[in-house]
Amino acid sequence: MKLKFHWRLLQGGETQGVTRATGAGLRATGLPDLKPQIEFCRQAEESGITGLLTDIGAAKPDPIVLAAGLGLATERIEFIVAYRSGLTLPTTFVQQLNTLSALLNGRLSLNIVAGHSPLEQRSYGDYLGHQERYARTEEFLAICRAFWRNDGPVNFDGSYYRIEDGTLNTPFISPQRSFPELFIAGGSDEARNLAISQGTLWMRLVDTPENLKMRIAPVLAANKEVGLRMSIIARGTREESWRAAERLVEGLDASSRDAEKEKRFMLKSDSVSIRETYALAENEWLNPWLWTGAVRTHGAPAVALVGSYDEVAQALIDYASIGVTQFILSGWPKLDEMILFGREVLPRVRKLETALHSHGLHNAGNAANARTPRTHA
Amino acid sequence: MSSVGEKWRGAKSRAVQSGIPDLEAHVEFCRCAEAFEIDSVLTAFGFHRADPIVLASALGMLATKIKFMIAVRSGLCSPALFVQQVNTLSALTNGRVCLNVVGGHTPNEQRGYGDFLAHDDRYTRTDEFLTVCRAFWEGNGPVNFKGVHYHIENGRLNTPFIASGRTAPEIFLGGSSAQALQLAVRHAHCLWTLPRRPEELAIRIQGVLDSEKEVGILVSMIARPSHAEALSAAQAMLVEIGNRARKTHQDFSRVSDSVAFTSTLALAEQSSSDWVTDYLWAGAVPYLGAPAIALVGSYDEVADGIIEFTKVGITQFLFLGWPDVPEMTRFSEEVRPRVLTRYNAGPDISQEARLDEKAEANRL
Numbered sequence: 254m255k256l257k258f259h260w261r262l263l264q265g266g267e268t269q270g271v272t273r274a275t276g277a278g279l280r281a282t283g284l285p286d287l288k289p290q291i292e293f294c295r296q297a298e299e300s301g302i303t304g305l306l307t308d309i310g311a312a313k314p315d316p317i318v319l320a321a322g323l324g325l326a327t328e329r330i331e332f333i334v335a336y337r338s339g340l341t342l343p344t345t346f347v348q349q350l351n352t353l354s355a356l357l358n359g360r361l362s363l364n365i366v367a368g369h370s371p372l373e374q375r376s377y378g379d380y381l382g383h384q385e386r387y388a389r390t391e392e393f394l395a396i397c398r399a400f401w402r403n404d405g406p407v408n409f410d411g412s413y414y415r416i417e418d419g420t421l422n423t424p425f426i427s428p429q430r431s432f433p434e435l436f437i438a439g440g441s442d443e444a445r446n447l448a449i450s451q452g453t454l455w456m457r458l459v460d461t462p463e464n465l466k467m468r469i470a471p472v473l474a475a476n477k478e479v480g481l482r483m484s485i486i487a488r489g490t491r492e493e494s495w496r497a498a499e500r501l502v503e504g505l506d507a508s509s510r511d512a513e514k515e516k517r518f519m520l521k522s523d524s525v526s527i528r529e530t531y532a533l534a535e536n537e538w539l540n541p542w543l544w545t546g547a548v549r550t551h552g553a554p555a556v557a558l559v560g561s562y563d564e565v566a567q568a569l570i571d572y573a574s575i576g577v578t579q580f581i582l583s584g585w586p587k588l589d590e591m592i593l594f595g596r597e598v599l600p601r602v603r604k605l606e607t608a609l610h611s612h613g614l615h616n617a618g619n620a621a622n623a624r625t626p627r628t629h630a
Numbered sequence: 631m632s633s634v635g636e637k638w639r640g641a642k643s644r645a646v647q648s649g650i651p652d653l654e655a656h657v658e659f660c661r662c663a664e665a666f667e668i669d670s671v672l673t674a675f676g677f678h679r680a681d682p683i684v685l686a687s688a689l690g691m692l693a694t695k696i697k698f699m700i701a702v703r704s705g706l707c708s709p710a711l712f713v714q715q716v717n718t719l720s721a722l723t724n725g726r727v728c729l730n731v732v733g734g735h736t737p738n739e740q741r742g743y744g745d746f747l748a749h750d751d752r753y754t755r756t757d758e759f760l761t762v763c764r765a766f767w768e769g770n771g772p773v774n775f776k777g778v779h780y781h782i783e784n785g786r787l788n789t790p791f792i793a794s795g796r797t798a799p800e801i802f803l804g805g806s807s808a809q810a811l812q813l814a815v816r817h818a819h820c821l822w823t824l825p826r827r828p829e830e831l832a833i834r835i836q837g838v839l840d841s842e843k844e845v846g847i848l849v850s851m852i853a854r855p856s857h858a859e860a861l862s863a864a865q866a867m868l869v870e871i872g873n874r875a876r877k878t879h880q881d882f883s884r885v886s887d888s889v890a891f892t893s894t895l896a897l898a899e900q901s902s903s904d905w906v907t908d909y910l911w912a913g914a915v916p917y918l919g920a921p922a923i924a925l926v927g928s929y930d931e932v933a934d935g936i937i938e939f940t941k942v943g944i945t946q947f948l949f950l951g952w953p954d955v956p957e958m959t960r961f962s963e964e965v966r967p968r969v970l971t972r973y974n975a976g977p978d979i980s981q982e983a984r985l986d987e988k989a990e991a992n993r994l
Contacts, residue, residue, distance in 0.1 A: 283788025285721045312788045314718040315711070321687035322722040341707035344743040345681075352681040355650050356688045375783040376773075377710045406742070417741035422649030422678040 254578055256569070256606055258599065259333055260591050261554075261583040262305040262323075263293040264313065285314050285322065294327045296588060300595025304331035304362060306581050311373050317349050324357040332357070333436065333581065335364040338393035339379035339386065344407075344419050346393075347400040350433065351423040359427020362434035364456060364581075365390060367444065369524035383523045387443035389413040394435065394451035401425055401432030436480060436579075440526025449475040454579060458526045459483035459556050459572075460533065461540050466575045473576045480579035481572060484547070484557035485590060487565040487598050494559045501585055502547055527553045542568045554583065562593075566601035570609055631659050631671040637953050640918035641875040643882075644678040651680040653688065660693035662955055666962035670697035672730060672948060677739050683715050690723035697726040699802065699948075703734045704759035705745040705752065710773075710785050712759075713766040716799060717789040725793020728800040730822065731756060733810065735888030749887040753809035755779040760801070760817040767791055767798035802846065802946075806890035811838055820844035820946055824894050825923055825939065827907050832942035839943045846946030847939060850914070850924035851957055853932040853965050860927050867952060868917060875917040882919065894920035909935030921950055929960070933968035940973065 266281025297305055307316035307323075320332035334353075336346065353361055367386040368374045374381070381389060392411040399407045400421060407419035425432050436456040437448035445468070448455035455472045459465075459481045469479045486501070488494040522528065530553035534545035539556075542564055547555035558565050569580065584590025663671050673682035686698035700719075702712065719727050733752045734740045740747070747755060758777040765773040766787060773785035791798055803810060803818035811834070814821035821838045825831065825847045835845045852867075854860040883895045895915060897906070904913035906923070909931050914922040925935045936947065951957020 283790070284792075285718060287722070311710070311714070311786055314721065314789045315715040317684060318687045318715050318718040318722065321684050322691050325688045325691040339708075340711040342705075342744045344677075345706040348677070349681040349684050351649075352651065352684040355680065356653060356684065372784065376785040377708045378780050378782050379708070380781070414744050415746065416744050417746075418738065419742035419744075420645070420677050422645075422647060423680050424650070426650065 256573055256602065257303045257579040258301065258594075258602075259304040259306060259331075259579065259581045260297055260300075260302045260594075261581060262307050262332075263290055263587050264308070265290075267587055282312055283314060285319050287322065287326070290323055291326045293588060293591075294323055294330045297591060298327065298329045300591050301599050302330070302591065302595065304333045306333045306364060307335060309335040309337060309366070311376055317353060320361060321353055321356060324353070324360060329360070331360040331362060333362050333364045335366055335438075337366050337368045337374075338390040339368065339374060339381065340377050343393050343396035343414060344400070344416060344421065347397050347425075348421050348423060351421065351425045354433070355423060355426040359425070359430060359433075362436060364436045364438050365394065365447075365452070366438045369522045369527055371523055383441075383525075384443060387441075387447055391447055391451060394447070398432065398451065403431065438482070439524065440529055441524075444526075445472060448472055448477055452477060454478035454480050456480040456482060456579075456581065458530050458553055459543065459558075461543060462571045462575050465572070465577075469576060478578045479576055480581065481577055482554050482581045484551075484555050485565060485582050485584045485594055485598070486544070486557050486559045487562050487584075487590075487593055489561065489597075491561045491564060494561060494565075497585075498544055498546060498557065498559050502550055530556060557584075562597040562601055566598050566605055569598075569602050570605045573606065573609060631656065631663075631673060631954070639950060639952060639954075640922055641871045641878075643878045644676060647678045649677075649679050651685055651688075653692075656685070656689055657692045659955060660689055660696045662958065664693060664695045666958055668696070668958065668962075670699045670726075670728060672699045673701060675701035675703060675732070677742055683719060686727065687719050687722055690719065690726060695726075697728060698723070699728050699730050701730045701732060701804075703732055703740075703752075704756040705734070705740070705747065705779075706743050709759050709762035709780060710766065710782060710787065713763050713791075714787050714789055717787065717791045720799065721789060721792045725791070725796060727793075728802065730802045730804055731760065731813075731818070732804040733807075733888070735886045735891050736882075737887055738885050749807070749889075750809060753807075753813060757813055757816065760813070764798065764817065769797060804848075804890070805888070806834070806893060807888075810889070811835075814838050814843055815841045818843060820846050822846050822848055822946075822948060824890050824920055825849050825906075825910055826897075827910070828938045828942045831939070831944070835943060844945045845943055846948060847944055848921055848948040848950070849910075850922050850950040850952070851932065851961060851965075852911075852924055852926045852952070853929050853957070853960050855928060855964075857928045857931060860931075864911060864913060864924070864926050868914065871917050879916055879919050888920075891920040894923055898923070907935070907938070909938070929964040929968055932965050933972060936965070936969050937972045937976075 264282045265284040265286035294305060307320050309316050316334045320334055324332060367390050392413050396409050396414055396416055403424055407416055409416040435452045436454045437444055437452035438456040440457045445455055449472055454477060472479050486494050486497050488497055530548060534548035537546050538544055542558050542560045544557050544559040547557060558568050660671060673686050675682050682700045686700055690698060716727060733756055758779045762775050762780055762782055773782055775782045801818045802820045802822050803814040804822040806823050815838055820843060838845055852860050852864050854863055883892055886892055898912035898915035904911055906912050909925050909927050911924050911926040914924060925932045949961060
């Protein structure tokens with residue numbers, strides 16, 4: 254299977270250098286910013302990106318409505334719509350997604366999250382704890398899948414939902430699929446189990462290949478895919494990539510206002526993976542390419558592969574060789590990093606990928622080569 | 631607009647209607663409505679249709695002037711999420727969105743969504759739903775609400791409702807029951823109701839008008855150059871759709887708990903004549919459902935019929951046609967100028983004051 258690379262959609266108010274952490278006001282992130290966002294979508298299409306992650310949260314526009322608007326202005330790019338259970342009934346949700354699929358000819362997949370902040374969930378009227386949210390999401394997706402099987406009225410009687418003779422006349426429309434790809438995002442055992450039972454893919458935050466290998470084994474054994482959420486800082490040389498990484502956090506030391514904001518966010522969160530990633534960030538380098546230096550200022554998904562084009566391409570292949578098949582990436586500057594990735598990294602990945610497949614998964618170049626860890630001065 | 635492409639709206643049972651949106655046909659319809667200076671188009675809600683918010687989001691990118699009236703029922707999603715979706719849509723369309731809030735008309739359909747409340751409870755919940763939505767739109771800090779159906783703690787959204795001159799969408803509340811009327815008075819800008827004889831309607835809507843809310847009617851239309859042509863168009867339609875459609879609506883009526891729908895069907899089934907007034911024809915209702923109650927006649931007669939309604943205080947109209955585009959064309963070219971002439975000539979000063987509103991308020 255060819256590796257799939259996705260990117261995170263540019264948010265309202267974000268420009269090349271400005272991220273949520275470094276200045277885009279919350280009010281700006283709440284507004285769709287159509288012109289730059291459409292341009293970003295088109296650039297993603299040019300750069301060989303498959304899909305764009307469209308976030309959900311009280312600070313952001315609704316991702317389904319936004320994807321409908323952006324989808325009408327683009328041709329090929331897919332939208333990875335993030336959603337949580339507990340905001341809407343599954344029948345309504347399937348009806349909205351199916352309508353979106355009909356309008357975009359199936360250019361969408363789902364990134365199901367359980368919600369990471371109890372406070373934010375309460376603001377939507379949802380008072381369940383972490384484990385119960387997963388139990389509810391399990392039921393939610395079971396109902397969604399029953400609608401997508403399209404084999405008669407849907408009946409369901411669970412702890413959280415009860416549906417009687419549910420019928421929808423708008424099917425999921427796609428040239429290839431009868432239902433969307435279902436990414437289940439989260440680092441906890443609950444998330445992993447949910448990916449196995451209801452998902453098509455487990456999407457989690459990056460770690461080293463060694464640490465991930467055991468964690469993802471049950472998912473692969475269940476014939477489900479594994480995807481990683483991470484950032485990329487790839488430049489012509491290794492030194493340039495380090496300088497870019499340093500520039501990113503310059504003036505944003507861990508005691509800055511932004512870091513405080515991220516810390517407060519983390520403390521309010523009951524997400525396992527966000528907490529784990531903050532713990533990982535105690536080490537600035539997890540291996541010679543995996544850098545956590547931006548986590549405290551830019552949030553958990555800022556764990557980044559840092560290196561030359563060749564190094565980053567090889568590091569991605571290292572993940573492919575343990576069975577990872579999809580990636581949701583982001584980078585800084587927002588647009589340029591994606592352009593560089595498409596122009597420089599992706600062709601290298603494709604070449605290595607061909608070699609990987611012709612040599613078999615486990616023989617291909619793994620991390621045990623001549624690259625030396627960086628000693629951080 | 632939601633029945634674009636269907637010649638006889640309502641003739642087929644809901645279960646066999648296609649829910650796949652025909653984007654091209656919808657866009658053409660929107661552009662046509664824009665050309666005829668129609669104010670807004672209704673995107674209806676039902677299990678047999680595409681989702682109205684998502685559909686409007688797409689159409690709003692392609693049609694640049696028309697406003698979308700989104701049908702919404704409470705009980706299908708969190709009010710906070712609903713506000714977030716509507717606000718996002720407003721930002722995409724520069725405020726070209728208003729709401730048609732309905733209570734839901736069929737318990738069977740509601741159960742398919744996971745909603746098991748009865749008619750009166752649905753109205754109580756809609757009351758809470760709109761209270762929460764309006765609190766978000768008022769924008770006075772975090773929203774806190776604790777009711778029977780919803781409990782919101784420190785609700786905050788970063789996507790405001792975007793429109794020039796408004797901070798919240800106009801709310802049209804649909805229904806004919808006592809609960810619907812009360813709800814309109816509490817939350818809406820305008821009550822949508824089904825037509826009756828104007829004298830009868832006047833009594834029903836008095837309380838709503840007294841509270842300085844508008845009242846609009848949802849009515850179908852068959853307007854032709856002469857009375858005889860209109861009648862033969864109406865008769866030809868009934869012959870073509872036949873009795874199968876009639877059974878569809880008898881079946882529907884048995885499972886619906888909507889006061890507006892069932893009382894209109896009963897009115898049509900029980901009356902000795904198909905004519906409620908000289909211009910208002912209920913002959914198609916048993917075949918095509920309650921919204922098929924229609925203004926039928928020559929262009930002059932239909933204009934007179936509309937004027938009769940304006941005299942009892944109706945200021946907005948949501949028209950349906952068979953099919954929509956030709957009827958919209960006849961309305962805009964023939965009927966509307968006659969309505970405006972009569973309206974301007976009217977002796978009643980208070981009506982004159984409402985002229986602008988009326989001119990913008992022809993909804994199809």
